[in-house]
Amino acid sequence: MFAAVAVTSALLGALALALGSAGLGHARVERYAAAPVVVAGDQEVRWTTTPWGGETTTEKAGLTERVRIPSTAVDVLRTVPGVRAAVPDVSFVVREPAAAGGPGAASGAGPASGAGAASGSSPLSGSGPAEARVQTGRSWEAARLAPYRLVDGREPRRAGEAVMGAGAGPGLGGGVPGARTGVRVGDTVAGHTVVGIADGPAVLYVTSAEARKLAGHPGAVDAVGILAEPGVPVDTLHARVRAALDRAGLKDTASGQPLRALTGDGRGGAEHLAAPPARQELLQLLAAVSGTVVLVAVLVLASLVAQALQQRAAERDLLLSIGATPRQIRAAAGREVTRVAGLAALLGAVAAVPVFLVLRSTLRARDGVVPEGLELPAPNWLLAASPVLIAVVVVAVTRLVVLFATRRPGRPGKGGTRRVAGIALLTAGVASAGTAAFQGGDAAAAAAGAATVTLVSGCALLGPWIARAATKVLEPAFRGLGGAPGRLTAAGAHAHSRRLGAALVPVVLVTSFALVQLSAGTTMERAADAQARAATTAGLAVSGTTAEQVRKRPGVESATDVLRSSVVLARTEAGTPRLDRLPVLGVDASGLAGTLDPGVVSGDLAGLAGKGTVAVGATMAESLDVKAGSTVELRLGDGTPKRLRVVAVYERSLALGEFLLPKAELAPHMSDPYPARVLAAPERTSTEGPVVPERVSPPGAELNGLVSAVIVAAIGGLTLLSVLSTLTLIGAGRRGELRLLGQVGASAGQLRRMLGIEAGFLTATGLLMGVVVAALPLTAFAWSLTGGLPYLPPAQLGLIAGTVAVTVVAGVFLPASGRRLGR
Known part of the structure; x- marks a missing residue:
């Protein structure tokens, strides 16, 4: 119990910290750091609707393309009291040929020119690949919003002149202005003569007139940074700017939404357009998996608690027979759980902090996973408060599980209610899988996930009956081929079907969960790759x-x-x-x-x-x-x-x-x-291999994929620990049984073979049930989205089966190994 609660607490704690960090996340403020207020377009689209039978709701989605604003806003904002300057920001992209003059290169600069690089054998490919270098450009006027200042040379004064930011490039160093980019005053970059070097990122700054021309959208700007007069508070300036925009009735040039006046961390959203949508998608992902994590954790803890209490039934019956009341027994069990689970939950929650920090560091270290400019803060108060809160929640959940498991001490009953509930859950799981077959997209994935959890829950309730049925099927083989150990295995299975069912549940859980999580992704990847090859x-x-x-x-x-x-x-x-x-x-x-x-x-x-x-x-x-x-x-x-x-x-x-x-x-x-x-x-076929197939990637696919992989691995580890803990617990409770068998003549070798047969039975039955549980939702999901059957690489399938088998064998033999089994 201690190990299971500690690992559960660590997993839930790391997830809670990730949710908290994403909730506090924001786009980094860099270019607009000196502007207390930034006026920009609304980078969110909204849809207000009233679903049938529900209340009016408004849905939001982030936009990753620039929503521009009319340039007339600059004149309006310059007249606002307290505004020292209203500086328009206009960005553009130029492409500089990497191998100028080559067969694959095109000269010139601007949004519609650049160098070409071809793959394949044809006159197009020239002497080899020559990737165009992409440069972001802005007006030198907008550099004061950071502010970025000259460290060498002068500002641009006419078309064709530029200032180059020194903050990126090969990093040659040496203390020389411009050395970090390898560019110096007098060099030519993207058809512009460099007349100055500025601090800050490697951006090409040109005159305001040329920036508007190269941007290619006359009458519109990206944003307007507001510089305040000395002594004007930000709140006051923001209120005045907001009022001026409302009076002028200015709207963006795309959807016609009112312009936004941003302050604080909100200014970063006008710089890094991909950061706010990525943060929202990360929050949705973490919220979606939270439910799965909680359900798996409850199943793990409930299985262990129920088995632990079942093994102490004799102690409980004795207490009832000498006058203890059911309420006293529940209270005693609750106090015991608090002592055992309290420390375990606290230790697990504390361990969640370094786990989360390592995950966040990994995300930052991998290029392209976290969008440029997305900040995921972890303030000290969050790191300090999370362990205590998670420990309290885990202990409370564990006590609720104990309360439910001891609701009728001394009166186990025949299990009629449990059987009905299990059949109902299996029926609901099959229905949910059927629903997934007729849905598409996220609805099919959600229905398949719900079907998996429901089917596993039904198997958990029906575990004793499933184990008894499996034993009846395999009993002839046990008795005919297993000799005395086989007969002992069959007799033990008949006498302790509830115990066998408890051992089967975590095996089914880990098998079905691993199959669903891995196969869903590989099925989609395989189908998408095949379509991409056929389409290109x-x-x-x-x-x-x-x-x-x-x-x-x-x-x-x-x-x-x-x-x-x-x-x-x-x-x-x-x-x-x-x-x-x-x-x-x-x-x-x-x-x-x-x-x-x-x-x-x-x-x-x-x-x-x-x-x-x-x-x-x-x-x-x-x-x-x-x-x-x-x-x-x-x-x-x-x-x-x-x-x-x-x-x-x-x-x-x-x-x-x-x-x-x-x-x-x-x-x-x-x-x-x-x-x-x-x-x-x-006109003639390429001899240098096929073209890389054209294929789209969902927004934030790499970030979501990495986070999902980490969470799936963590849940898989928790379920494997559940298998090991449950079997070890059962084995510890069987020491008296094994000792008795030894006293009546069973040899240590016979007992080992008996345990081996049980381990094989649990492995085979658990894997088979896990495959059946996973096959229903997976088949529906795959058929709905790909029109085919689910796919899992044989190596991954073998890894799942091998891991489950090793864990089951370890759980069966560890409590009865060595000298204990010999005695």
């Missing part, structure tokens, strides 16, 4: 250029730009309103032949050449009840609502996303509308 028919993939430039090169039959962005879909799933942020691709309809084949099942992708069109994945089309000719309402990456006409329905949506949009429809609503790459179909 291009012979070449070119980066750092555009399809228009590639088509002009000799040997190219067709080419399409591939733009990667996201859209927000408002819909009702399983009766619950939700906003889903989904990855999408923008393509050229005229260049899809020979480059990208989504697997059209109805309609024609040529329709994507028209304005206001979209192609929809077959699963999503079925969920939304749309077909070719229908309309779909989406909110594009910057929140702009669009009603689009469906021109085609395709089947390879796991690889290409649920929506394909025309490039011209998607690009105006992206922060950087440059193609991620160009897929091209050459």
Whole structure:
């Protein structure tokens, strides 16, 4: 009990700390550190609806593309009392050829120029790959919002001049201004002459006029930083700015929402657009797994407590026979649990602190997992308060389990209620698995998860009857092939079916949980990879250029730009309103032949050449009840609502996303509308290997994948500990039985073979039941999302079976090993 409670407390404590850190998380404030108030667009999309039979609710989803604001806001804000300066911030992207003048390079700078790098053998590939270097640019005027100051040279005064930030690059050092980027005054970067070096990140600063021109959206700016007059409090300035914006009625240029006036940590959201949505997705992930963790922990503790109390039934009966009341017995058990579990829970909760800190450090160390600028703080008060709170909760839950297990001391009954409840849970689990087969997306995953937990709970209640049935099936083999140890095993199973059932439950739990968690991911990955390989028919993939430039090169039959962005879909799933942020691709309809084949099942992708069109994945089309000719309402990456006409329905949506949009429809609503790459179909076949398949990734997929893997491993470890603890507890209670068998003539070898047969029985029966429990929801889930059967690599399947077998054998033999068994 001590070990189980300690590990449970450590797991729940680490999860609570992660939730607290994510709840306190925010985007880091860097570029706007000197501006107490920042005016920006609303980077959230909202949907207010009234579901049938419910109350009006408002759903929110973060946007990762820049929501710009009208430049007229600058003039309005400059007239606000207490404002020393209202500084517009405009960003742009330039691409600098890595190998200027090479066959794969294009000269010039700006949002629509750069160098190309091709893979494959063709005139496109030239002398080798030459990746374009991407530089972020801003106006030098906006540097005062940090502030970033010159450390060498002067500010830009005309077009073609630039100041280079010194904060990134190969890190050559040496104390020379600009050495960290390898750039010095007089060098040329992205077609600009460097006239100065500034502190701060490696950003290309140009004049305000050139920044507006290169940004390509006249009449709009990214944000406006407000610098206050000396002595003006932030709250006062914010109230005045808010009032001025309301009077002017200014709205953003995308969805028409009122502009936001940000202060404090909220300013970081205007800098690091991906950080707030990633934080929200991390919170949702942690909240979703919390329920699973709590259910698994309760099952583990309930199994151990019930078995411990069952083994002390004689002691309890004796106390009742000499006058103790049931209430006294419950109170005594509760006090004992508090003594044992209290210290264990506190130690586990304290151990959760370093576990959480290691996890957070791992997330920060891996590039690309945590979005740029996302801060996950862990203040001292959180680290100090969490262990105490978690320890109290774990002890309270353990005492509730004890109270439930001792509700009828001395009157065990025939188990009729338990049997009915178990059958009801199994029925509900099967029904939930059936529901998953007719759902899609997250609804199918949620139904499959609920089915797994419900089926395991039903097996826990029906454990004695399942063990008795399994024993009847295997009894002839025990008696006929096992000799005296086999007959002893069969007799023990008949006499102690409740004990055998308690031993089976954790084995079924760990097997089914591992199978569901691992197989669900591998099934989706395998199906998505297969679809991506089938969908990508291009012979070449070119980066750092555009399809228009590639088509002009000799040997190219067709080419399409591939733009990667996201859209927000408002819909009702399983009766619950939700906003889903989904990855999408923008393509050229005229260049899809020979480059990208989504697997059209109805309609024609040529329709994507028209304005206001979209192609929809077959699963999503079925969920939304749309077909070719229908309309779909989406909110594009910057929140702009669009009603689009469906021109085609395709089947390879796991690889290409649920929506394909025309490039011209998607690009105006992206922060950087440059193609991620160009897929091209050459006249002759490439001899340098296939192109990396085109495949979308859900927002925050890497962060969610890593966190999910850690949590799954932790829960798997807890369930394995449950197997070991339960079997060790049972073994400790059997010492008298084994001693008696030895006294009546059983040899140590016979007892070892008897225990070996029991371990084999528990392993085989538990694995089989775990496979059956996992197969129902997994099959429904896989059929719903991939149209096939679940898949798990044989190596992982063997690892699960081997780990379970080793744990069961250890749990059976450890309490009766060595000299104890010999005596």
